[in-house]
């Protein structure tokens with residue numbers, strides 16, 4: 116029973132995080148919209164269920180990277196309290212780069228599957 120209550124509490128915190136992201140973080144909001152759109156657009160483009168799932172997963176991984184990037188940014192802002200620090204710059208820029216990699220991979224995945232469907 117205690118375990119279930121702990122799980123419910125964790126779920127509540129996660130939902131509070133989701134509410135913050137939807138309200139305050141434009142990039143995450145946009146990625147959530149793209150996640151939903153993949154489920155509509157991919158089948159319309161003739162993608163199979165598996166292909167749609169792959170594109171959806173790629174975009175979801177990008178959204179997760181953006182959420183982790185946001186958490187890192189907020190933590191660093193708290194630690195350095197507005198002061199410039201070269202290592203904070205490196206940490207923020209490398210975290211952003213992780214998002215960039217995911218965006219690039221998502222676009223490549225989408226284009227490969229699109230090409231497969233066009234030339235099949």
Ligand SMILES: Nc1ncnc2c1ncn2[C@@H]1O[C@H](COP(=O)(O)OP(=O)(O)OP(=O)(O)O)[C@@H](O)[C@H]1O
Pocket residue numbers: 188195197198199200201203204205207208211
């Ligand atoms: N305290 C700091 N010390 C050093 N460089 C910083 C610091 N704060 C921000 N930067 C640099 O400025 C860039 C922009 O930082 P910022 O925190 O505004 O992130 P962002 O990428 O604009 O994200 P968002 O728009 O979500 O806030 C960072 O990538 C980093 O290079």
